Amino acid sequence: MSETMIDVAQLAVRNYFAGERNEMLAILAVSVVLALSAFALYYSSGSGLAKGFLITTLVCAGLMSATALSLMVRDGNAPTNLTVAIGSEQAPQAIASERDRVAVVISKYKYYRYGAGVLGAIALAGLLLSSRGWVHGVAAGLLLLVVAQVLIDHFSERRAHLYHEQLSAWKSS
Structure with a gap:
């Protein structure tokens, strides 16, 4: 790999993981705001x-916060370790391993959508089949989760596809 290709590959790694980290920070912030809003409504x-x-x-x-925090911890040293590996003679193996990992991540998004659909259906059933306020409150909370999941996964999946394409381009280089 040329120096330029190494620099481009390392930049792609840093951008991908920076995007993941920013998304996790946004999830944490929105979780706090939603929790405070729900407390205010109840109060x-x-x-x-x-x-x-x-x-x-x-x-x-x-x-969602626990998931975000665990992903941030898991990914903590990954960008540094990966950029170092890409700058070494281990670059082809590091890129292949990362490409395979991201392919697995991408393959799971359809199941996340199925899960969101099931939760949405449960929420809508609660709204349609019950007139109890607490059931409607649970349904509203579940629908909020579905919306959050769809938004989060949309941007995460796009980022993963772009990153995978970049990793695949280096395979053919």
């Missing part, structure tokens, strides 16, 4: 809907 109304929404929002915010 101001105390209704069953607000209680169901609060509980669902707190559980979802907790799960």
Whole structure:
């Protein structure tokens, strides 16, 4: 690999992981805002809907935050280790390994969409089949999770596809 190709590959790695980190930080920030908003709604109304929404929002915010934090920890040294490997004689193996890892990540997005669809269907069923406020609050919280999942995965999947294409281009170089 030429010096220019190495620089381009290392930049792609740094950009990909920076995007992932920024997304995780956004998830953490939005989780806090949503939790505070749900608390404010419950505090101001105390209704069953607000209680169901609060509980669902707190559980979802907790799960999303835990996932974001674990991914940030997992990815902590990955960009540095990978850029060092790309700058060494191990570049072809490092790029191939990373390309394979990203291909697996990309293959999972359809299952995330299936999961979001199932949660959305459960939420809509709750809205249609019940007139209880707490059920509607849980449904609203689940629908909020579905929207968040769709938005997060849209940008994450686009970033992963671009990164995979860049990694694949170096395979043929």
